[in-house]
Every structure is written in C-alpha cells, then in structure tokens.
Amino acid sequence: QVQLQESGPGLVKPSQTLSLTCTVSGGSISSGGYYWSWIRQHPGKGLEWIGYIYYSGSTYYNPSLKSRVTISVDTSKNQFSLKLSSVTAADTAVYYCARAPATTNFDYWGQGTLVTVSS
C-alpha cells in the first residue's frame, strides 16, 4: 500500500519561499509509471493542481504558478519536493502530495499540510 506524507514548515513569511517534502513509502518513485504531484486547496475552496514530476526529472507545472514553482525529486530518499517562491497570503492553503498514474488522475494522496503565509 503506497503512502505519502508531506512535511515542512506550517508558517512562512510573505516574500519568502515555501518548501515542502513528500516522502513516499510502500513503493519506489524510481520504478516509473507514475507522476508525483502537488495539489493545493485554499481554505474552504476547491482544488488547484500545482504540478508534477517524473522520476527522471521531467516536470509539468500549472502556468498560473510556473514562474514561482520548482518541483524536484530525490530517488535515493524516495522523496519529492515543492518550492514556491515569493509567497503571499494568497498562497495560504492545505498542500497535498499525490501520485498520478501516467499523467492522469490522482490515486494516492498524502494527508495534507496547512501552510499559512503570515508575518
């Protein structure tokens, strides 16, 4: 059973960089066939796809965030990470990591982590 777990600071100051890591267990990122994703949900709102990465390092980003987003992978640790720069209060959200078979839907999700942007 694949499990994903987000980790990182729950509070980030405006203009700084939000950094989160997702640790995958029960399966290897480097086995291929899946894209490893970040999705966020503003409080009380819907879901927004941020982007995803393949184990080889290929990435796809949401154009609305592309200029500020970097997703990277560390296959040796079975982890992938999100960096979102120049954050504002509008980036306050629950951030989820998830697995996508090929480039499709999201079949396994982490529990989510709330990141608040505030001074």
Add this chain to the structure above:
Amino acid sequence: AIRMTQSPSSFSASTGDRVTITCRASQGISSYLAWYQQKPGKAPKLLIYAASTLQSGVPSRFSGSGSGTDFTLTISCLQSEDFATYYCQQYYSYPLTFGQGTRLEIK
C-alpha cells in the same frame, strides 16, 4: 485552461436516495475525467477514472458516465458515509483542472 463546472454546488438528500451530480467541461475532453470524494479535514479519494471506471475498493453504488463535455456521477442508494464534497477533474490537457465541488448534505 479547460474550465470544469459542477452542478449543483450543494444540495441535500436523504439516506437511500439516488443522486446525480453533473460536471461540464468548457471543451471536449473525451473520457479523460475523474471523480473524487472529500470529507472534512481529509484528502480527496479517487472514486472513478476514465469517466466510468470504478477505482478498486469503491462501492458499486457509485457510477460515472459521459464523454465529450458532459459527465455525471451517480450514487444509487445514499449511505450515511457518502455525505461529503465531490469533485470532478479533467486530465485531457494541461493544466489539469478540477470542478468547484458539489457539497452533498443530509436532509
């Protein structure tokens, strides 16, 4: 970006009811559509993919249909654990996008 519009945004139903939620895409997406269920404080759970394929472990009272621009999620006999928010998601083109959600409440 493809806009996904769900209807209704919220509604009330009773245990045992048959309910249908609609999702409309702003352009054709073939059958590249998934449905998710989300309960408060929890991550979304994949219910259906490829518009009508039930994810492993999901009860058969859930079903999906549609192709092109119009899709439906049907719950044939509501159970207490089905009261939640439901989202559709297209994966036909980037950026991947979700509907705004349909909140299903107990009447």
